[in-house]
Amino acid sequence: MTKTHLVYGRNSIARENAIAAMLVPNSPSAVIIEGIANGTSKLEEINQITNLAIHRIAPGCPCCTGSLTMRVTLNRLLRKSPEYLYISLASNEHLTSIREFLQAPQYKDLLTLQEECNCDNSD
Numbered sequence: 001m002t003k004t005h006l007v008y009g010r011n012s013i014a015r016e017n018a019i020a021a022m023l024v025p026n027s028p029s030a031v032i033i034e035g036i037a038n039g040t041s042k043l044e045e046i047n048q049i050t051n052l053a054i055h056r057i058a059p060g061c062p063c064c065t066g067s068l069t070m071r072v073t074l075n076r077l078l079r080k081s082p083e084y085l086y087i088s089l090a091s092n093e094h095l096t097s098i099r100e101f102l103q104a105p106q107y108k109d110l111l112t113l114q115e116e117c118n119c120d121n122s123d
Contacts, residue, residue: 008090028082
């Protein structure tokens with residue numbers, strides 16, 4: 001089962017740096033990031049060294065506007081059986097819907113949802 005962390009907050013660099021701090025060394029990991037990078041984060045620096053699987057999806061709520069994009073990206077990542085998956089979200093507005101999406105029948109035996117990380121509290 002892939003341990004899945006939802007990381008959210010308004011500042012994309014804060015979210016990416018939080019994910020970088022959560023990474024478990026030498027464990028296969030993947031990251032899905034909502035939105036475009038707006039600077040250099042620690043996550044991008046780590047990616048250059050470790051070839052971490054980072055996938056960016058279009059800005060907007062993945063459970064509303066990007067459901068298909070999220071589903072395709074998630075399915076492709078899960079074929080590689082990462083031990084950890086980090087999903088970066090710009091808002092917690094639809095957190096319940098996203099959790100329900102990730103616990104749907106096609107994912108419930110593949111993902112173990114972990115406690116969320118709120119990057120807005122770290123400012």
